[in-house]
Amino acid sequence: MTTNRDLAATDGVFIEMRDLNKWFGVFHALKDVSLTVGKGEKIVICGPSGSGKSTLIRCINGLEPFQKGRVLVDGINLDDGKAVEAVRREVGMVFQSFNLFPHMTVLENCTLAPRRVRGIAQGEAEKTARQLLERVRILEQAEKYPAQLSGGQQQRVAIARALCMEPKVMLFDEPTSALDPEMVKEVLDTMISLARDGMTMICVTHEMGFARQVADRVVFMADGMVIEEAPPETFFQSPQHPRAKAFLGEIL
Ligand code: ADP
Ligand code: MG
Numbered sequence: 001m002t003t004n005r006d007l008a009a010t011d012g013v014f015i016e017m018r019d020l021n022k023w024f025g026v027f028h029a030l031k032d033v034s035l036t037v038g039k040g041e042k043i044v045i046c047g048p049s050g051s052g053k054s055t056l057i058r059c060i061n062g063l064e065p066f067q068k069g070r071v072l073v074d075g076i077n078l079d080d081g082k083a084v085e086a087v088r089r090e091v092g093m094v095f096q097s098f099n100l101f102p103h104m105t106v107l108e109n110c111t112l113a114p115r116r117v118r119g120i121a122q123g124e125a126e127k128t129a130r131q132l133l134e135r136v137r138i139l140e141q142a143e144k145y146p147a148q149l150s151g152g153q154q155q156r157v158a159i160a161r162a163l164c165m166e167p168k169v170m171l172f173d174e175p176t177s178a179l180d181p182e183m184v185k186e187v188l189d190t191m192i193s194l195a196r197d198g199m200t201m202i203c204v205t206h207e208m209g210f211a212r213q214v215a216d217r218v219v220f221m222a223d224g225m226v227i228e229e230a231p232p233e234t235f236f237q238s239p240q241h242p243r244a245k246a247f248l249g250e251i252l
Pocket of ligand 1 (some may be wrong): 024027047048049050052053054055056
């Protein structure tokens with residue numbers, strides 16, 4: 001029998017999900033999902049719509065409660081209600097729909113949480129925000145409002161905003177699926193650069209070029225279960241499960 005500490009102390013393990021089960025009322029959305037993510041590892045999660053991908057990654061930062069199993073992030077056990085805040089401080093999340101605050105400038109979007117949640121002084125928060133906006137190549141838009149930006153620009157701001165909290169892991173939930181095709185690349189390039197810098201990442205995406213380029217492992221989900229898990233070259237060349245084959249046949 002392993003204890004929480006044993007799991008956390010396992011070489012370089014950063015996220016540990018063990019027999020995770022989640023119900024929405026009577027609907028069984030996650031069924032005995034187990035997944036381990038090492039420090040610095042990049043995981044791509046794919047699978048048909050409704051398979052539980054969003055629910056799974058929302059469980060990692062306490063956005064969804066779960067009923068059975070456990071989730072440890074950096075050794076912090078999410079079963080413990082008080083742990084949610086501690087975990088959220090380590091986890092950055094980027095959604096399909098950007099979710100920027102519309103009434104705030106880009107810079108204000110990026111400095112709000114560092115000031116409010118981490119108590120960082122305005123000047124310092126702005127300095128960090130400008131550095132990260134530079135990194136996602138959007139510093140020149142710092143004084144604009146989200147509605148004045150393209151979708152790709154908004155999504156890069158959302159990435160910079162998450163990075164301003166100095167997360168140890170970044171979760172992406174279909175970050176490019178709401179974008180016009182010509183804007184997908186700029187967001188993927190930003191994610192690729194983040195991956196190259198060593199960030200631990202879990203990305204729900206159907207961008208298989210991205211998966212081939214950066215993923216250490218591809219996790220395929222269907223019906224609330226992890227059906228297959230393999231390095232990208234193995235998964236794309238010789239998917240094992242009929243559901244995975246069918247899925248790849250549809251999207252490739
Ligand atoms: P995916 O991200 O793979 O498309 P989701 O995790 O969003 O799938 O959803 C998995 C299943 O759980 C779907 O059948 C969805 O309808 C259901 N579901 C998701 N969120 C809720 C909710 N808040 N209440 C009830 N059912 C939900
Ligand atoms: Mg989803």
